[in-house]
Amino acid sequence: MLSRRVTRMLALLLTLCLTLAAVSAQSRKNGKATVAAEDLRNWLSYLASDELEGRATFSEGLGLAAAYLANQLRSWGVKPGGDSGSYFQRVRVLGVKSANHSTLTLEVNGNTRTFKDGEGINFPRNVGGKRSFSVEQIEFIGYGLNAPVANHNDYADKDVKGKAVVYLGGNGPKGLGTQFRRALGGRGRYATDQQQALASIGPIGPTGFGGRPGGAGGGQGSRGVDQGDFTTVQRLDHPLSPMVTASDEFFEFLFSGSDVKYAELKEKASKQEPLPSFTLKGVKLSFNLNAEYQIVRTQLTRNVVGVIEGTDPKLKDTYVTFGAHYDHVGYSEGEIVQGANGPQRQGTVGRVKAGALEDRIWNGADDDGSGTATLLGVAKAFATASNGPKPKRSLMFIWFAGEERGLWGSRYYVDYPSVPLDKIVANLNMDMVGRNRDDKAEEENTVYLVGSDRISTELHNLTVDANARLGHPLRLDFEMNDPTDLEQVYYRSDHYSYAAKGIPIVFFTTGLHPDYHANTDSIEKINYEKMARVGQLVYETGRRVANLDHAPARDNRGPRVGKGSNGKIVE
Secondary structure, three states: OOOHHHHHHHHHHHHHHHHHHHHHHHHHHHOOOOOOHHHHHHHHHHHOOHHHOOOEOOOHHHHHHHHHHHHHHHHOOOEEOOHHHOOEEEEEEEEEEEEEOOEEEEEEOOEEEEEEEOOOEEOOOOOEOOEEEEEOOEEEOOOOOEEHHHOEEOOOOOOOOOOEEEOOOOOOOOOOOHHHHHHHHOHHHHHHHHOOOOEEEEEOOOOOOOOOOOOEOOOEOHHHOEOOOEEEOOOOOOEOOOEEEEOHHHHHHHOOOOOOOHHHHHHHHHOOOOOOOEEEOOEEEEEEEOEEEEEEEEEEEEEEEEEEOOOOOOOOOOEEEEEEEOOEOEEOOOOEEEEOOEEEEOOOOOEOOOOOOOOOEEOOHHHHHHHHHHHHHHHHHHHHOOOOOOOOOEEEEEEEOOHHHOOHHHHHHHHOOOOOHHHEEEEEEEOOOOOOHHHOHHHOOEEEEEOOOOOOHHHHHHHHHHHHOOOOOOEEEOHHHOOOOOOOHHHOOOHHHHHOOOOOEEEEEOOOOOOOOEOOOOHHHOOHHHHHHHHHHHHHHHHHHHHOOOOOOOOOOOOOOOOOOOOOOOO
């Protein structure tokens, strides 16, 4: 005879089996599948192991990771989406010499002067394709900073779309803390990308922050190979909005017809005093962007690409893309030496946490091992769902290389896509989805959504709906979508490469924490259940987009949800 205890245990097991069967049946009925936490644990245990040596771009470890990802896709019948019928898209990273002949002609009340690159004005080494254009609407915008946290917004009640923006003050206004340094450095990009200005002009100097990010180069590379003046993966003939820096000589002439002269503005800026904002009247700027480029160095890495074909004859040649970057920063080649303040490791590739000096490998379990593994989970869920209707659109899964070096893999992909860009209806990107922001327990149920509303209100609302329909919805936080976000997260992962081409995106992240880019970002700190839930949200969002009878509408209304926002946008 069975004991009561055993009988109860059998009853519990029977109930559990029936529950799982019911869930499975419901999933089959709805054509859904599940992203499994145990799968994520298994995959990430390899991807973030010491064997892969931190997955640095151009490293053997990244090659091992690429092969591992391809093998998983092959095992589920996901089709290759890379070059020549493979799972790999070769990414060419170019070192480029620039002979920059660009000029800026300045006309003030009928008086004209032309400033050449390096003579009163500095253009970025990469000015994009050759072109000329003029701007007659020029706004002096003070410090050019929008920082509500510091109670400072130079753009309040200003519309600079289609105009040129001028700003001063390398250190910003008085009282601005060091945490705003990234925002100061991004003022030119903020003007052109967020405020849709045609061009920006700021001050020259170590804190002037001129130029375009992600393209620095110069000097000699390994084995004497010249790295060139800048590094890029993108086409050199595409137009770029000029973000230039200028000298006192330029600004003196620019403000010569103004009621407020440059000397007065410069003095106020040096003292970090409030600056006025006004339109520069009687001024015309004529840009002649003209550079000759010579490729002097080529390095090769790979994106990993898999495709699941859609079932609808009319929609299957359109795509929902899912992304994550699979590279990290590698390992330290240097040894531990005695420094002035005690032992230290030489040649570090990131932060070394206290008590972890012996660990020379930056495993990147959360950044972005978590996104890499979760993307595998989403791909498997779509590929192995055995019952129910398959998505109407095709699905493309891309693991990008070189994100840590400047969004290389995604920037390359959108310039050299494997399918026409106009066939891509949305991009869902994951980066760091395996922890709680700042390791706070109250963040256990939170995921941050960035960019969801900027290009397509419909995609934003669809994502919110997808979350609401989950059995255990996540708390959606839009703080990092605020255009004044100090960390400028919107620009810092691979979704931005798509957004810059006008493709609707949603970026999913659980936020930064004390192990970000430290040698202690390791697998024992990962919350696999939370990863799986984020993956399920990405799956459900993607499934809805893939089954829409139209592409998510692109209304391009910009960021509207931010800190304190909640839920759908009411039209």
